[in-house]
Amino acid sequence: MAADAARILRRLGPGGVVAALGLAAILLAVVAPGVLAPGDPLAIAPTEAFSPPSWAHPFGTDESGRDLFTRVVHGAAASAGIGLAATGIGIGAGLVLGFAGALGPRWLDAAIARVVEVLFALPTLVMALLLVAVIGPGTQASVIAIGAATAPGYARILRARVRGVVRSDYVAYARHEGVGPVAVFARHIAPNTLWPLVATATLGVGQAIVWVSALSFLGLGALPPSPEWGAMLNAGRVYIGTAWWMTVLPGLAIVATATVLTVLGRRASGAGSAGS
């Protein structure tokens, strides 16, 4: 056990360990926000409005005197949930398109590849705005919009990966041995494409949190009273000259979460040595 732990620590490196601790703190905030911040994120205290950060209010207070630290901690569940849901939609659609393209007949692959390529030509936020125009604003809509807008990216990655696995020697060998297509898919293709997906998904959740926050920031996602990070930034934007903490500190939570997930995602995929 100890040797395993040491090996994992060495593989993570100092940056990875810090990121893992950060992820643990975020998960704690998601699962049990009361442990980190016992207060009520919606409790108002008009006399304490616009207090700068202090020991009593580490992140300061907003225009209604709500404690921003409590709101950021309680907002973790909303933001992480939104990021996960959007990534789930994106990966789900990407899986269907990627598997259908790589395993289906050639005309289907060609059609999917073309359409995915075209959709990929649309920048994420532009496509998300398009979908928000269709569905109307709101939290659910922004999750669907970001999920659908990232689906072409996942479809590209998955298609390439599935094609690589399908052409590998062990799949050829299994087929040669007379293993049926369903068994080949379940025993060889699915495990070997889905496992690397964990790294992609970790990176993707970080990106999705940023995108969904961007929609909230633009006023198209979660609406201000709810303690979602992007919505908090949007609410604080008006007071940026007088109450900097209302914008900077919730935004720091987004940057920290995205950084932590990116570091861990890259460590998991071994895609790059970047980051420390």
Add this chain to the structure above:
Amino acid sequence: MPDSSADPLPARLARGLPAWLRWLLGRIGSALLVIWVVATAVFFALRASGDPLEAILGGPGSQAGPEAVAQARAEYGLDHPLVVQYLAQLWRVATFQLGDSYARRQPVAELIGAQLPGTLLLAVLALLLAWALAVAGSTIAATAGAGSGWRGRAGRAAVGVLRGLELVATVMPQFWLGAVLILVFASSLQILPATSSGAGPAGLVLPVVTLAIPIAGFLAQVSRDALLEADASPFAVTARSRGASEPRVLLHHTLRHASLPALSLSGWAFGHLLSGAVVVEALFARPGLGRLLLDAAMSRDVPLVIGAVVVVALLYVVVVTVVDAVELVVDPRLRTPRAPHAMRTPELAVGS
């Protein structure tokens, strides 16, 4: 020389054409496909989700009477069957008659044309700045860690810091970065304006920096890896053995090689910049294509949304084409057929 405006030909005829013409036809074909897919998807999605009449008559909660509704229905052709409306829409988009905006009652082409130059200026300046930052950063990173002794240690520490900065830059949301820049340079130091309108150079600084930093992070990561690879490659060793100085090796050999992966990312980066333009233009109260699209999406202004999205998609095709052409100039290896092509997106990035 064959007529370059010819229709896309079947593959068996196309084989006789010169390579550059086939490449050009392929590009035109993909541009047409982009227009068709976008126009179709937008049309049906918007129709399926609600009544565009609502948007024509002043958005949700409009108080228009039945006569006004009937008149608007006839005026915008909404009383025809859906298929007729769709074909009419497709014909108009294909011939660039983008129609009038529902909400603003002005031609879409005029609205987009007026906003496009400002956004393009922003995007091009940001791309140039991102390139400059990325080349500077990756050159420092690739050369600083090379020495030995305390200089080498300090250099490696600097490289570590640079890598950390690159990573944070790539995940930095533009809406937060811009807000912090406004806070520091406009509210506290009061040396730059917080809002930006027109092409006044002072007002452009903060939006361009906000857009450029995340892109610079991506480009720097890619070009640093390529620079280290080039530095260890036989051609660099050969140049050094001939007595070339380190700056000469860098300028004449390795930097050119290292710019390739970052160059092929530029199409993707441009898309990322247009995404960013939506946020940055809203944040800095700057008129532009991004703001126009945001407003149109909020008021469900169908023709304006279609027009803006088609223009954005076409811009992407144009940029990718230009990047391809520049790559052919920089990298002679790509001129031989079937040369492996560099990646077009940063590894594992799923959006732009």
